[in-house]
Amino acid sequence: MDFAYSEKSLDLQRRVRDFMDAHVIPRHAQFKEEEARGTFEISFMDDLKALAKEEGLWNMFLPGLGADEPGVGLSVLDYAPLAEIMGRLMWASEVFNCSAPDTGNMEILHMFGTPEQKETWLKPLLNGEIRSAFSMTEPDSASSDATNIATVMRREGDEYVINGRKWFSTGAASPRCKLSIVMGKTDPDNPDRHRQQSMILVPLDAPGVKIVRNTPVMNHVDYESHCEIAFENVRVPVSNLLGEEGSGFAIAQARLGPGRIHHCMRSIGQAELAHQMMVERSLERKTFGRYLHEHGMMQEKIARNRMEIDQARLLVLKAAWLIDQFGVKAARTEVSMIKVVVPEMQQRVVDRAMQTFGGMGVTPDTPLPNLWTMARSLRLADGPDEVHMRTLARMEVRKAQKGAMDTHRFMTLPDRANERDMREGREGWSPAKR
Ligand SMILES: Cc1cc2nc3c(=O)[nH]c(=O)nc-3n(C[C@H](O)[C@H](O)[C@H](O)COP(=O)(O)OP(=O)(O)OC[C@H]3O[C@@H](n4cnc5c(N)ncnc54)[C@H](O)[C@@H]3O)c2cc1C
Structure with missing residues (x-):
């Protein structure tokens, strides 16, 4: 497996980060003020969208569509770090026309829409007009x-x-x-x-x-x-x-593969933000004659955050890589895994950050309550934890029933193809191939 990002992705990562620093983060205080008015309209959103579009930072989630459709044609793996960077601020993805639920909707309109449906709905969505x-x-x-x-x-x-x-x-x-x-x-x-x-x-x-x-x-x-x-x-x-009558369930499944990767990467961005705030705070505050980061219990929190965030990110990248190589279906177990692992991780990381901030950590003076709420909600949205674990457990049991439990080592490409054959009950699958 190769998780190296392409030059194109690395370039976009730099440009999205710069754009966030120059144009998005400085607007956050104004965003919060306007959000509090409850009109669901942000006065500067169109200006920022126009700017992002002009700079080519637009519809980056779209994996290689036709020449007549906007987008930059990144693989799911290449898009993952961009979703992470945008995900640090709840509203930032919209600036780049990369926000849920529009991204998933655009994907299914692209896959299943008639030419007329695409003209009426997909086009204005891709243009960020609706x-x-x-x-x-x-x-x-x-x-x-x-x-x-x-x-x-x-x-x-x-x-x-x-x-x-x-x-x-x-x-x-x-x-x-x-x-x-x-x-x-x-x-x-x-x-x-x-x-x-x-x-x-x-x-x-x-x-x-x-x-x-x-x-x-x-x-x-x-x-x-x-x-x-x-x-x-x-x-x-x-x-x-x-699509056709009776295909609603299948379309729902198709919608959720890349969508869950996007959610999880945004979630990792939010965990990174909470971790960064926590470590920086520990450099500023002193208790019992020491900075917080000098206390052993605090060091454990810092270390656990780093280990857990990196573990989660690697699993998401594996799922993204599998989708790119073999399609959504072949990545089904990994997509279920990340949908449980990542929000749980974010919840733990944000909780540690809240604790580190003391009383302030549970007030709106930090974004931590929002970050915690997003993690908690994601354990329900796009399917609750239990449903994903049910899928995983059933896969494991099926493997055992087929005498193929020994599949949890690092798989090579032929192994993965073999795994897919097994799941789909194709001829030629054999545990001996592993
Ligand atoms: C912030 C947020 C945004 C959302 N956005 C959308 C959206 O845009 N569109 C949309 O359609 N939906 C959306 N949802 C809804 C979400 O997808 C559903 O809440 C979720 O699928 C669970 O459905 P339910 O609420 O009916 O719970 P129920 O189906 O009633 O399940 C309740 C609980 O039962 C337990 N459970 C279920 N199955 C099992 C099992 N097999 N074994 C053990 N326990 C089990 C789980 O703990 C589950 O949470 C959103 C939810 C949230 C919180």
């Missing part, structure tokens, strides 16, 4: 099992009629958010539980769409916004179906 939401989770269905989703999408002539209630549709409170990709059931009686769902593009100004509330997270409403939305007899043309 934003979008993704509505899967429902208050009345245990949504960590997506087959439970109950929103009804009934076909009537040339239209779908949508009825249901969603919540945690991130980003929907923004006046710029014009679209939600909604998951519901078009064929609830299909004996295959994974073919009952479809995804439909729903304009947020369609009659019957009502934003019921912007649900606070940890009792706090922020710029990201997580909305509860009622869909009451919402009618959209059948041409708004994304």
